[in-house]
Amino acid sequence: MKETRPFIGWKLAENFMTAVFEKYGVPKEDARICVDVLLESDRRGIESHGCNRFKPIYIDRIKEGILNPKTEYEIIKETPTTAVVDGHNGMGMVIGTKAMQLAVDKAKQYGMGMVAVRNSTHYGIAGYYATMCTKNNMVGITGTNARPSIAPTFGVENMLGTNPITFGLPTDEPFPFVLDCATSISQRGKIEFYARNGMDTPAGMVIGNDGKAVTDSAQILEDLNCGRAALTPLGGIGEELAGYKGYGYAAVVEILSAALQAGSFLKMLSGKDEEGNQIPYPLGHFFIAIDTEAFMGAESFKKTAGEILRQLRASKKAPGQERIFTAGEKEYEIWQFRKDKGVPVGEAVQKEFIKMRDELGLTQFTFPFE
Numbered sequence: 001m002k003e004t005r006p007f008i009g010w011k012l013a014e015n016f017m018t019a020v021f022e023k024y025g026v027p028k029e030d031a032r033i034c035v036d037v038l039l040e041s042d043r044r045g046i047e048s049h050g051c052n053r054f055k056p057i058y059i060d061r062i063k064e065g066i067l068n069p070k071t072e073y074e075i076i077k078e079t080p081t082t083a084v085v086d087g088h089n090g091m092g093m094v095i096g097t098k099a100m101q102l103a104v105d106k107a108k109q110y111g112m113g114m115v116a117v118r119n120s121t122h123y124g125i126a127g128y129y130a131t132m133c134t135k136n137n138m139v140g141i142t143g144t145n146a147r148p149s150i151a152p153t154f155g156v157e158n159m160l161g162t163n164p165i166t167f168g169l170p171t172d173e174p175f176p177f178v179l180d181c182a183t184s185i186s187q188r189g190k191i192e193f194y195a196r197n198g199m200d201t202p203a204g205m206v207i208g209n210d211g212k213a214v215t216d217s218a219q220i221l222e223d224l225n226c227g228r229a230a231l232t233p234l235g236g237i238g239e240e241l242a243g244y245k246g247y248g249y250a251a252v253v254e255i256l257s258a259a260l261q262a263g264s265f266l267k268m269l270s271g272k273d274e275e276g277n278q279i280p281y282p283l284g285h286f287f288i289a290i291d292t293e294a295f296m297g298a299e300s301f302k303k304t305a306g307e308i309l310r311q312l313r314a315s316k317k318a319p320g321q322e323r324i325f326t327a328g329e330k331e332y333e334i335w336q337f338r339k340d341k342g343v344p345v346g347e348a349v350q351k352e353f354i355k356m357r358d359e360l361g362l363t364q365f366t367f368p369f370e
Contacts, residue, residue, distance in 0.1 A: 006350075006369040007342035013039060016353065016365045017054060023360045024062045025069035030094045034058070037093040037124040040131075042343040045334035046180070048189030049125045051345055052196065055352045057122055058091075066271070066280045067091070067121050073098050081110050084261050085117045089280040092123035096142075096285060100129040103289040104136055111294030116256075117285040118263030122146075127180035127331075129287060130168025134176035137298035139290040140168035145257035147269045147281055150184045151230035153244045156209050158230035159266055162187040163253035170292065172299075172306035175332035183250035184231040188224065191217050196348040204236050213237065257284035345369070 014035050021031035038058075042050035061067035071090025075083055083102055087095035099115040106113025123129075126142050133140025146161025162182040169177040186205040194201050195217035203213040206220050208229050214220055223229035234246025258265035263284035271281045292301040309326040317324055338344075345353070350369050357365050 003344055005344040005346055007338075007344050008353075008367060008369075009342040010039065010043075010339075012365070012367075013042075013051065013343050016357070016362070017051075019362050019365070020054075020059065020356050020360060021069070023362070024059060026062075026091060027070065030071055030091055033097050034091055034093040034124075037097070037128050039343065040128050041125040043335050043338060044125070044127070044331035045338075046125055046127075046331070048187065048193050051343055051349050052193055053122075053124075053189060054349075055356065056192070059356070061121075064278055066278050068280075071095060075102075081106050081113055083115045085115060087117055087120035089119055089121060089282060092121040092283065092285075093128075095120045096123035096129050096287070097132070099285065100132050100140070100142065100287040100289065103287045104133060104138060107133075107138055107289035107291040107294075108136070111291050113289045115287045116260035116263075117287070118258075118261040119280075119282045120144075120285055121281060121283055123283070123285060125180065126164045126166035127168065127178045130166050130178055130180065131176060132168075133289045134168045134170040134178070136289075137170050137292050137302070139170075139288075139292065140166075141288040141290075142166050142286065143253040143256060144285040145254050145265060145269060145283055147271055148267060149188060149224060149231045150233050150247070150250050151207055153233065153239060153247045156207055156211055156230060158224060158227060160233075160247075160250040160254055161269065162231060163250040163257070165249060165253050169305050170298065170302050171309060172302040173309065175328050177305060177309060177326060177328050178331070179327040181234075183246050183253060184233055185236060185246070186231060188221070188231075191220055191224075195221055197346060205232060206230070207232050207237055211237075256286050260286060 017035045018031045038050050062069050068090045071094045072088040074086045076086050077084040085099050099117050103113035103115045129142045130140035143165045145163055148158040149162050150160040162184045164182045166180045171177055191201055200215045201217045203215055206214050206229050208214045214229055220229055233243050235241045235243035254265055261284055264282045269281050273279050292298045312326055313324045
């Protein structure tokens with residue numbers, strides 16, 4: 001599909017978003033980390049977690065007092081290969097970057113490293129942290145819980161988060177294998193994207209209290225917050241297409257994001273106190289780094305991984321299909337298209353950028369869509 005939205009240059013987007021974060025109290029170095037995570041999502045074409053979420057998920061939450069702009073990163077328990085971190089409701093992208101780096105450092109010394117985090121916040125695109133590992137010839141695994149959104153199979157109450165489980169594997173190709181997926185069919189960010197662009201949510205992604213699929217994107221976002229709707233797990237409603245598998249994977253991520261670190265889970269992540277007042281979402285994450293050199297070596301691993309992927313792409317195609325893809329390939333191609341153009345922004349994001357600039361007096365910034 002041809003891109004019709006205007007582009008903002010990467011440097012302009014980076015500098016503007018960093019300046020906005022700083023205006024709201026995020027230290028400059030932390031602000032740059034946060035922006036890099038957000039823009040990495042747009043670089044890969046995963047727009048549900050990029051500029052689209054800059055204002056509603058981060059800036060608005062800082063303004064509401066439920067996201068601490070100054071991150072207190074505290075290691076509360078540590079062994080040579082593991083650590084537990086308390087993020088004190090600071091910036092999730094900062095916490096996530098530091099936690100995965102700690103796992104990588106441990107893996108370099110001992111072959112494997114794992115860090116569990118509690119009291120964090122939304123950490124952006126999970127694939128960012130897995131790719132920190134692939135850049136070091138390591139296998140990267142990460143997951144996070146989230147505010148309740150998914151209903152258990154045969155249920156209609158939103159209990160589990162969208163709970164992604166993400167893998168990054170180095171290869172001998174120009175791009176790593178990165179599988180970054182929610183354990184629901186879709187996630188809130190995608191539905192927010194549909195709503196912003198006046199699009200219906202495809203049937204089967206969301207279940208109403210009556211057990212039937214709902215598609216009105218704006219109404220879904222409202223209903224998710226008040227318990228009238230829930231996201232469906234991978235496989236969809238009921239057992240016919242194996243929805244219990246997605247439900248099971250979501251439960252695994254929930255447990256690993258809470259039990260290892262004695263953290264919060266399920267309804268504790270609703271963002272409301274008993275009186276209905278807004279409070280932080282004290283999310284949990286886990287980060288695993290595995291050094292391929294501790295096994296048969298990085299070059300051997302990358303060669304085998306690459307050969308597996310090439311054979312998959314070369315396999316027999318379904319009638320009418322031109323290509324078979326492997327995880328990370330489409331994102332790489334989107335980056336090749338966008339790297340010299342910038343990030344495309346829709347009308348809603350354009351309005352948000354202009355409003356934030358004007359309210360904060362950041363008059364040094366001018367956007368190409370004005």
